[in-house]
Amino acid sequence: xxxxxxxxxxxxxxxxxxxxxxxxxxxxxxxxxxxxxxxxxxxxxxxxxxxxxxxxxxxxxxxxxxxxxxxxxxxxxxxxxxx
Amino acid sequence: xxxxxxxxxxxxxxxxxxxxxxxxxxxxxxxxxxxxxxxxxxxxxxxxxxxxxxxxxxxxxxxxxxxxxxxxxxxxxxxxxxxxxxxxxxxxxxxxxxxxxxxxxxxxxxxxxxxxxxxxxxxxxxxxxxxxxxxxxxxxxxxxxxxxxxxxxxxxxxxxxxxxxxxxxxxxxxxxxxxxxxxxxxxxxxxxxxxxxxxxxxxxxxxxxxxxxxxxxxxxxxxxxxxxxxxxxxxxxxxxxxxxxxxxxxxxxxxxxxxxxxxxxxxxxxxxxxxxxxxxxxxxxxxxxxxxxxxxxxxxxxxxxxxxxxxxxxxxxxxxxxxxxxxxxxxxxxxxxxxxxxxxxxxxxxxxxxxxxxxxxxxxxxxxxxxxxxxxxxxxxxxxxxxxxxxxxxxxxxxxxxxxxxxxxxxxxxxxxxxxx
Numbered sequence: 001x002x003x004x005x006x007x008x009x010x011x012x013x014x015x016x017x018x019x020x021x022x023x024x025x026x027x028x029x030x031x032x033x034x035x036x037x038x039x040x041x042x043x044x045x046x047x048x049x050x051x052x053x054x055x056x057x058x059x060x061x062x063x064x065x066x067x068x069x070x071x072x073x074x075x076x077x078x079x080x081x082x083x
Numbered sequence: 084x085x086x087x088x089x090x091x092x093x094x095x096x097x098x099x100x101x102x103x104x105x106x107x108x109x110x111x112x113x114x115x116x117x118x119x120x121x122x123x124x125x126x127x128x129x130x131x132x133x134x135x136x137x138x139x140x141x142x143x144x145x146x147x148x149x150x151x152x153x154x155x156x157x158x159x160x161x162x163x164x165x166x167x168x169x170x171x172x173x174x175x176x177x178x179x180x181x182x183x184x185x186x187x188x189x190x191x192x193x194x195x196x197x198x199x200x201x202x203x204x205x206x207x208x209x210x211x212x213x214x215x216x217x218x219x220x221x222x223x224x225x226x227x228x229x230x231x232x233x234x235x236x237x238x239x240x241x242x243x244x245x246x247x248x249x250x251x252x253x254x255x256x257x258x259x260x261x262x263x264x265x266x267x268x269x270x271x272x273x274x275x276x277x278x279x280x281x282x283x284x285x286x287x288x289x290x291x292x293x294x295x296x297x298x299x300x301x302x303x304x305x306x307x308x309x310x311x312x313x314x315x316x317x318x319x320x321x322x323x324x325x326x327x328x329x330x331x332x333x334x335x336x337x338x339x340x341x342x343x344x345x346x347x348x349x350x351x352x353x354x355x356x357x358x359x360x361x362x363x364x365x366x367x368x369x370x371x372x373x374x375x376x377x378x379x380x381x382x383x384x385x386x387x388x389x390x391x392x393x394x395x396x397x398x399x400x401x402x403x404x405x406x407x408x409x410x411x412x413x414x415x416x417x418x419x420x421x422x423x424x425x426x427x428x429x430x431x432x433x434x435x436x437x438x439x440x441x442x443x444x445x446x447x448x449x450x451x452x453x454x455x456x457x458x459x460x461x462x463x464x465x466x467x468x469x470x471x472x473x474x475x476x477x478x479x480x481x482x483x484x485x486x487x488x489x490x491x492x493x494x495x496x497x498x499x500x501x502x503x504x
Contacts, residue, residue: 016439019445019447019451020150020447020448020449021448022448022449023199023202026199038147038149038150038151038447039150067203067206067208068202069206069207070202070205070206070207070451070455071451071455072206072207072456
């Protein structure tokens, strides 16, 4: 669905590190949610389009969520290496 | 029952096993790995008649239990754990009132309010700025250990390091260290529910009053004149218009003092005991300080400072094929989950390079240990420096014994021999 747009920064949850604390989903609910197994997932499969138009969280909120993760489980992948 | 299906070398071994329902037997307290293996083999979600609740020892079910914080409550002022506390309410109103403001023992939504205001103070990137200071403290505490025949590891290293770190971070005066230690231990009698201490509420209330007497004037001073410390941050932090009250700051500063030193002290001590049993892993870490992070995770998994935490069911649900009824007590044993062979390859071997290492030592879900990044930092710096400095570590205490609690894994004494490289 993003084929007509340039590559965007993405957020990726490392589920080996995630403990399901839920700070990300509280800070950037448009970008992260707690999945059925109790651990965080980026809302869009395969990572997150930080600038998705569909009511997603802002880039600032996503960066704040990543920085607030107690397990350092969220990585923002910059646009230029997302390919 | 399941024990009988296992191969036994002799009948006497079976006869000498303590009852499965005794969570404070000599075996449960001093050899939890063996005890919890028996329990997991018997039934990973085991009804313990004596404790009057479920004891959960398999990885999948312990993880699921911690993540199911909506149904498995931490609230100690409602439900089956409340009776003791509420019965003491009139006599110890001050103590109980403070405990209602701890994030450790509260559910959503109040928990969200408390935690979101301090979460940023304990993230990995925030505590990373403390690393140089922690490193300096590790070096200055380790230096006098060289050349000692018998090192009192608790008194001379594992206690002072975390208490100095948390006191400095909070902004408490350095000379209060020994008092803080004594008061925190007394408070622990309530938090960790030590057996045979009928007087624990009276002792804990005195300890709480002492800690409050130390901390409240600091909170008021920082309100007027903030410094670069955590109490100042708690006084002045605002998240979406939400702030802490003075009572909440004092109560949670007390909780941090307690939680910030006792568990970390035991993490460092248990690590030394584990490395003494696996000298090749100590040597490996000593030669490659790059292993400090994975080694710390492995110590947390192998013999962390907390064995188990209790919850209670707010509604009925299924766990590991068992029907958990409303108001049932549920003990989630992370020590057992961390040795579950269904999840970890060769769980009883210490491997300082083990990765991934999804141990449950800090819990999971909204109550995941707030101080985890700080505990990790202190342990990484300690293990890396001691292993690089001392080629061998050996436990000298005969018949190592541990405090008789269900929750914490805390050696009573720990004398060690350290040989310089």
